[in-house]
Amino acid sequence: xxxxxxxxxxxxxxxxxxxxxxxxxxxxxxxxxxxxxxxxxxxxxxxxxxxxxxxxxxxxxxxxxxxxxxxxxxxxxxxxxxxxxxxxxxxxxxxxxxxxxxxxxxxxxxxxxxxxxxxxxxxxxxxxxxxxxxxxxxxxxxxxxxxxxxxxxxxxxxxxxxxxxxxxxxxxxxxxxxxxxxxxxxxxxxxxxxxxxxxxxxxxxxxxxxxxxxxxxxxxxxxxxxxxxxxxxxxxxxxxxxxxxxxxxxxxxxxxxxxxxxxxxxxxxxxxxxxxxxxxxxxxxxxxxxxxxxxxxxx
Amino acid sequence: xxxxxxxxxxxxxxxxxxxxxxxxxxxxxxxxxxxxxxxxxxxxxxxxxxxxxxxxxxxxxxxxxxxxxxxxxxxxxxxxxxxxxxxxxxxxxxxxxxxxxxxxxxxxxxxxxxxxxxxxxxxxxxxxxxxxxxxxxxxxxxxxxxxxxxxxxxxxxxxxxxxxxxxxxxxxxxxxxxxxxxxxxxxxxxxxxxxxxxxxxxxxxxxxxxxxxxxxxxxxxxxxxxxxxxxxxxxxxxxxxxxxxxxxxxx
Numbered sequence: 001x002x003x004x005x006x007x008x009x010x011x012x013x014x015x016x017x018x019x020x021x022x023x024x025x026x027x028x029x030x031x032x033x034x035x036x037x038x039x040x041x042x043x044x045x046x047x048x049x050x051x052x053x054x055x056x057x058x059x060x061x062x063x064x065x066x067x068x069x070x071x072x073x074x075x076x077x078x079x080x081x082x083x084x085x086x087x088x089x090x091x092x093x094x095x096x097x098x099x100x101x102x103x104x105x106x107x108x109x110x111x112x113x114x115x116x117x118x119x120x121x122x123x124x125x126x127x128x129x130x131x132x133x134x135x136x137x138x139x140x141x142x143x144x145x146x147x148x149x150x151x152x153x154x155x156x157x158x159x160x161x162x163x164x165x166x167x168x169x170x171x172x173x174x175x176x177x178x179x180x181x182x183x184x185x186x187x188x189x190x191x192x193x194x195x196x197x198x199x200x201x202x203x204x205x206x207x208x209x210x211x212x213x214x215x216x217x218x219x220x221x222x223x224x225x226x227x228x229x230x231x232x233x234x235x236x237x238x239x240x241x242x243x244x245x246x247x248x249x250x251x252x253x254x255x256x257x258x259x260x261x262x263x264x265x266x267x268x269x270x271x272x273x274x275x276x277x278x279x280x281x282x283x284x285x286x287x288x289x290x291x292x293x294x295x296x297x298x299x
Numbered sequence: 300x301x302x303x304x305x306x307x308x309x310x311x312x313x314x315x316x317x318x319x320x321x322x323x324x325x326x327x328x329x330x331x332x333x334x335x336x337x338x339x340x341x342x343x344x345x346x347x348x349x350x351x352x353x354x355x356x357x358x359x360x361x362x363x364x365x366x367x368x369x370x371x372x373x374x375x376x377x378x379x380x381x382x383x384x385x386x387x388x389x390x391x392x393x394x395x396x397x398x399x400x401x402x403x404x405x406x407x408x409x410x411x412x413x414x415x416x417x418x419x420x421x422x423x424x425x426x427x428x429x430x431x432x433x434x435x436x437x438x439x440x441x442x443x444x445x446x447x448x449x450x451x452x453x454x455x456x457x458x459x460x461x462x463x464x465x466x467x468x469x470x471x472x473x474x475x476x477x478x479x480x481x482x483x484x485x486x487x488x489x490x491x492x493x494x495x496x497x498x499x500x501x502x503x504x505x506x507x508x509x510x511x512x513x514x515x516x517x518x519x520x521x522x523x524x525x526x527x528x529x530x531x532x533x534x535x536x537x538x539x540x541x542x543x544x545x546x547x548x549x550x
Binding site: 013014048051052053054055072073074076077079081083085086087088089090091096097100101103104105106107108148 | 301302304305306309312316380383384385387388389390391392393394395545549550
């Protein structure tokens with residue numbers, strides 16, 4: 001079943017900027033889905049529409065089968081959102097911020113307090129519950145926003161660059177927390193600029209560029225379908241200029257070269273053509289395909 | 300309903316936490332008015348409509364405390380939450396626009412009423428007061444503060460910077476209050492000024508309040524309540540219209 005289904009979604013702002021140009025995106029229940037794109041690509045606009053902070057121009061959005069046009073409040077009960085920027089009252093106590101959010105989702109004071117304490121403990125914020133939120137460190141503020149987003153037990157969690165400005169230790173704690181959450185059945189949609197985050201955490205990836213989804217699917221499939229296969233090889237007599245159909249470069253290591261095989265070429269073909277030129281190889285190995293490389297190529 | 304209770308108690312907590320900014324100033328201001336206009340100047344004016352000057356101005360000063368407290372609470376709290384973007388906590392949650400509107404407004408009304416009660420208690424130092432009709436006191440207090448709560452919310456919706464929050468109270472609200480008959484009897488004005496005064500909604504509030512405390516009839520009670528009710532309904536409709544459009548909140 002689809003947790004989020006977006007069809008032909010368009011958004012044109014009042015200044016005539018077309019932030020979304022008819023995107024389609026489907027996120028299945030239980031997915032950990034990354035939405036990647038450079039600044040201004042349309043990630044935050046998409047999340048804004050899903051969470052009722054941005055009004056769509058046209059298209060349809062369904063949350064667990066509920067059309068947001070028809071019953072957004074019902075759909076909102078299923079969603080927790082962690083925005084990109086801090087958006088809590090900086091004069092309020094940590095505990096009050098989370099309890100109030102629970103109240104907005106219909107939990108009474110007793111339920112809200114119990115749930116708040118539970119979630120603050122799981123995010124190591126319980127000791128800070130009496131503290132005024134503006135006095136928290138950057139990482140703690142992020143965790144507070146995650147706590148606030150989870151207080152009503154959402155089925156879908158949407159995170160807009162949640163680890164920006166968070167130190168490495170805390171980031172990895174957050175990864176563990178999100179992975180556990182996903183294992184418990186929470187569908188997660190994540191936008192991030194830390195590409196290793198998407199690689200490490202997500203099982204599905206969509207890449208958005210200038211308001212259009214240019215690729216979407218399982219992480220491995222996305223990499224296999226579109227990525228360039230890169231191989232490193234050692235050769236003492238290799239002359240890159242002899243094989244003009246391939247993107248070849250010399251590495252920093254002695255006698256080591258790099259070849260990029262695009263999806264219309266094959267390693268076999270490259271080897272055949274090299275042997276025909278009487279080149280010999282001491283070794284050949286694949287270079288690990290990094291999502292970052294693919295991402296940079298596409299965006 | 301739980302969302303409304305949560306928002307309302309959040310608003311209550313907010314203005315009680317900063318009581319030196321929200322509840323103390325009206326007491327100081329009205330004490331100054333009562334001292335200077337009531338005791339010092341008032342003793343030289345004598346009686347108006349059969350009561351001492353200080354008693355005559357007291358209902359108007361109370362109304363001023365109630366409506367100004369209400370208005371400034373709603374506009375500053377709502378604009379503050381827009382400015383900090385904490386209003387997004389409400390927008391992403393399953394909370395109706397009507398709940399948001401009335402939650403902020405009831406918070407403001409509560410502050411206005413508490414400020415009014417505190418000023419009333421302070422006024423006992425200067426003069427005794429009488430109540431002609433407790434029911435009308437309650438009706439006028441609620442209707443007037445409701446109208447100003449809605450006006451404050453509208454100001455907050457349209458405000459883009461902190462300056463916009465203070466422009467309306469300074470340039471429109473204060474003149475309307477002072478020309479609404481707080482310190483004088485509208486019936487003593489020349490006829491053309493009387494007509495102008497009748498266009499000022501605050502005149503109805505002050506005269507209605509004065510009648511409910513002192514029994515001095517200004518405008519007709521039914522007419523006054525009707526005018527206030529029309530303002531209340533009209534402003535609520537306008538606020539809901541802009542909230543549903545996402546004015547100032549959603550792009």
